[in-house]
Amino acid sequence: MDQDGPYAKQSLPIQMNILKTLNTIAQCSQPSSGVTRLPFTKEHKQANKIITQWMKEAGMQVHLDAAGTLMGTYKSSNKNAKTLILGSHQDSVINAGRFDGIMGVLLPILAVKKLHQKKIKLPFHIECVAFADEEGVRFPTALMGPQVLAGTFQMKDIKMKDSQGISIQQALNSFGGNHRKLTQLKRSKKSIIGFVETHIEQGPVLEKHKLPVGVVTGISGITRYTCTIKGKASHAGTTPMNLRQDALAGAAEIIHVLEKKARTTKNIIITVGSIQNTPNAVNVISGEVTISVESRSLDNKKRVSIQKEIASIVKKICRARNLFCQFKKTYDQKAVLCDKHLTDALSKSVKDLNYPLRKIPSGATHDASAMSDLCPIAMLFVQSKDGLSHNPKEFSKEADMQVAVQVLENLITNLKV
Template sequence: MTSTSSDLGHTLLQRLDEAARCSEPGPGVTRLFCSPQHREVLEVIADWMRIAGLTPELDAAGNLVGRSDRALAGEPTLIMGSHQDTVVEGGKYDGMLGVALPILALEQLRREGHELPYGVEVVAFGDEEGTRFQSTLIGSRALAGNFDHDCLAATDAQGVTVKEAIEAFGGDPSAIASLARSRDRVLGYVEVHIEQGPVLEKRNHALGVVTALTGIERHRVQVSGKAGHAGTTPMEGRRDALVGAAEMILEANRVLHATEDFVGVVGKLDVRPNAVNVIPSEVNFTLELRSPSAEVRARGRETILEALAAIAGRYELELHTEQTYSAEAVDCAPWLINALQQACERTGEAAEPLFSGAGHDGLAMCELTDIGMLFVRCRDGLSHHPDEAITAADGDAATRVLMQFLSDLEVPGFR
């Protein structure tokens, strides 16, 4: 099956530009969960869904779900989608590509008169990045039936809880449990995403088929010392929380560099009282650790936390650590890997097998159903950055591959 359109990629980029305008002011795209910008982009996505023949609905967890007629009738359904939220000053394509592209693929199939013999849902998940509340995968966990209701008590920087934010957005936290999909009606979950790495670009391939997703964990670290006048307190004996935290961050970085298949970052740092002439009394920072191996991640974590405790003792600081998130590595389903590879081959694209070093909504959806992922080459492997970019040609290739995959998909009862 081939598309009659030669400009799907240009249409895709135009739509992603449209969605990117739903952002807080400033560089890149900043669109947080349950924010005004979140509400604004859902109106844009809902219009795309209607054009593609889908019926959009905001669910209790803040997801926008577009369903085909067969899905609404309760027939076996393939779920596709990704997240609409971003990091602060992020890019246009991370997440949103996986929302806009399947909608465009379905629209083109409809235009060509091709009716799929199964139901389809496209989901713009409410929260994957965890930027606002540090509690990620809220939307996909709700659909997968593994939603952690304790996360409703998490707060943002203004003290607003997840529960309060969802209610103000028009969702219903008390009804989130009812969103869990029935396993016997879900065919699988497929997500299209930018690679967020340099492999495809280095090998000059537009697309890659993902074999597995990395394991991720996040920690909140609090380092407490004692404030004092910066000019009158002797250097000897100071309990400077920032000096201790700085050494902790450097030690974590050293361990990460020294350990194979182990990456991580201290991405957020808050200093109190944050005054030019006061010794810092408290530092809070985040520590994120990733590895495809649970053993590597566990050993690395223990090494880092032991080093942090030793540094705290040396500077007479108090240390408190709390794990705020954890997700184990998961494999993509062999049958979906094979189907995506065949779709690539039938459309003349290389089917590069890749491991994902980033986490995605598939980390939650794998507990409901089989998962598959298609990666799209991104310039310089750059992501979570305003300069994030893909080409129209690669977007066109990915759309055609997904159309081929959807057309060829064998469904139980139709094989």
């Protein structure tokens, strides 16, 4: 058992070994050094069998919906009660860790199991969900499960194919889903209290502050551009330094200045993560470079306004170096703020367990982003070792996950609706 951190002494009664359970389901994977579990595959089927067992042990009725989402329902005695949805995704990236997604499926089920064991009945229904496809690795789209519930799924996407030429429609239907019934899954906003997603932090903040869990303030918006910088490819030996139009040197300056800009601007992060250099040869001055420029922020206005500043920085550097630049927007996603009522309730549950409350934004997208089109959302982060994720070394401590289960149990028990 891991016992570091100043709060470990308050560790809760260990009723179940969460790590062991996650290790078991991690076996539902394609052969790889980490976990590789893609939607609508035999590994997904194996995982759903195990999750079904977890849900049944927690007193839930289980079914697979037409979009391939596995759902467990813990019914209120009040038939007309509203529903609180908890969960995350079962799928992984290639060579993933054992926690991203699946931990957020397991922990709320364990919280409900505790209520079930205590024979507690609730004034609202609970649905625990394991969404099929959040990572978007197999098909060129993602988040179908929550989008279908919210009524935002684009039916034309059902024709999208994986690298083997299998469409989502084919994969879904042979898995036990039914593309013809997708539109019937749309929920009425009035019937849902909210969606609470638990997720490994995938960042270093909670570990730095030695906290088991943190409450998420919102999910950052993202804007991505590709920026092509055009210069002149010429001989590296014969072109004097002052007569060059070196696209790569220009890109290097742009990357450096954008990093400085983000370091000195509040609430925005900017990343140049991809670069293609042409002709990319040791003795040729670079003629053309394409970089990606991504900005993320919880503040939608700031994310929009920083685009103008980025463009003016790039243009200024290109002018000074006799280069040309072209921008193309490739992705745009609005930020989503977590709901105040649900977040306050989650925060109270953390504080009631005598842990300091840390509120953090999520830089990554989650199922909760798509669920926000249907209902209020809230998120609980669990500390991740070295902030590592999408990596076989991804790790959360048993004691921290136990705390998260306790927080969820308190949230469900005390939630006023």
